[in-house]
Amino acid sequence: MRGLLTAVGFLTIVPVGVGHRPRGGDFGRAAVWFPVVGLLLGLALAGVDWCGRALWDPYVAAALVLGAGVVATGGLHIDGLMDTADALFSRQSRERMLEIMRDPRSGALGVAAAVCLLAAKFAAYSHLSGPDHWRVIGAALAAGRVAMIVAVGVFPYAREQGTGARMTNEVSARHVIGAILLGMGATASLLGIPGLCLIGLAIAVAVAFGGYASRPMGGLTGDVYGALNELVELAALLAGGLLLTQNQ
Numbered sequence: 001m002r003g004l005l006t007a008v009g010f011l012t013i014v015p016v017g018v019g020h021r022p023r024g025g026d027f028g029r030a031a032v033w034f035p036v037v038g039l040l041l042g043l044a045l046a047g048v049d050w051c052g053r054a055l056w057d058p059y060v061a062a063a064l065v066l067g068a069g070v071v072a073t074g075g076l077h078i079d080g081l082m083d084t085a086d087a088l089f090s091r092q093s094r095e096r097m098l099e100i101m102r103d104p105r106s107g108a109l110g111v112a113a114a115v116c117l118l119a120a121k122f123a124a125y126s127h128l129s130g131p132d133h134w135r136v137i138g139a140a141l142a143a144g145r146v147a148m149i150v151a152v153g154v155f156p157y158a159r160e161q162g163t164g165a166r167m168t169n170e171v172s173a174r175h176v177i178g179a180i181l182l183g184m185g186a187t188a189s190l191l192g193i194p195g196l197c198l199i200g201l202a203i204a205v206a207v208a209f210g211g212y213a214s215r216p217m218g219g220l221t222g223d224v225y226g227a228l229n230e231l232v233e234l235a236a237l238l239a240g241g242l243l244l245t246q247n248q
Contacts, residue, residue, distance in 0.1 A: 003029030007037045011145070013074045028170035031152065034145035035183035042141030045069055046134035049125070062125035065137070066118060077144075080226020081117060082110030084213065087223075094217055098158060101223050117230055124237035129244060135190040136240030140233050143198045146183035147206040147232040148225045149176055155210045158219035194243050201239060202232045 007030040009016040048068045052061025070078055086107040087097040100107075106114075128136055153176035157168040180199065187195030206228055213224045 002026055003031075004033045004036070006030035007033040011037050011076070012041060012072055014072075025170060027167040028172060028175050031149045031167070031171045031175045032178035032182060034149050034179055035142045035186050038142040038145035038183075039138050039186040041069075041072060042138035043134075044072070045141070046137045049128075049134065049137060058126045058129070059122075062122050065125050066122055077226035077229045078114055078117070080223035081230045082106045082114050083223040084110075084221075084227040085113035086110040088213060088216070094158075097217050098221070101221055117234060121234055121237065124234060124241055127241045128237070130247075133241075133244055136237060136244065139187040139190045139195050139198050140236035140240060142183050142186040143202040143236045144229040144233040146179055146199055147202040148229050149179040150203050150206040151210040151220055151225055151228055152176075154207060155214045156219040158214070158217045158221050164220075164222040164225070191240070191243075194240075198236045198239060201235055205232050205235055 003026060005016040006026045008014050010027075010030060011034065045065050045068055049061045049065050052058075052064040083101045083103075083106070086103075086109050087100040089109045090097060090100055090107075092100070125137075149171065152164075152168055152171045153173065157165045159165055180203070183202070184196055184199050187198050189195070191198070209228055209231060210220060210224070213227075214220050217224075
């Protein structure tokens with residue numbers, strides 16, 4: 001239960017109790033629950049989507065889902081995407097890239113990356129159709145959290161200290177495997193075999209993007225994990241939307 005509470009507190013703005021403070025090993029246990037938290041968040045956003053479509057249309061619903069997703073996560077992942085874009089595309093030294101990621105200000109590259117991603121996710125959400133499209137939303141958010149844990153387990157952390165460093169030290173192969181299996185169960189329960197394909201997609205993107213980002217920085221950071229989550233969510237929404245279109 002502590003692992004689940006840690007995962008909820010880390011990934012969302014949902015209060016988990018003032019008495020809950022992560023202890024040694026909690027981040028490792030929390031990693032296994034990341035896909036479950038993603039699934040629950042996805043189902044909540046699917047409810048927002050349903051309300052938006054019932055009252056207005058798919059475009060208003062897509063805007064509401066985007067806004068609700070940013071609020072529910074405290075803007076954690078989109079902020080990570082902006083910082084990652086500012087750093088990676090700066091073409092600076094490793095040390096300078098890490099400094100840029102610590103800077104609370106966002107540059108032009110980060111803003112451009114956020115605008116492009118939000119526009120693409122808006123299009124992906126509004127394109128979803130059919131009575132089962134809510135399943136894609138739930139599966140996409142679960143897949144995004146699987147990708148984060150795969151990246152934590154595969155790549156080193158770029159800094160010596162910080163929450164990300166503690167998570168990297170605590171997350172073992174069994175935690176990564178557990179997260180993948182729970183993610184597979186979550187997505188398969190929603191979409192069947194195609195749901196398993198989304199987990200395969202998440203792992204592939206995690207390895208590819210993680211390798212690309214870790215090369216110049218000597219590892220990954222929490223910002224990169226957030227960026228990876230956003231990219232996998234988008235890829236899963238696009239793939240799931242294509243699947244729905246083909247089945248109609």
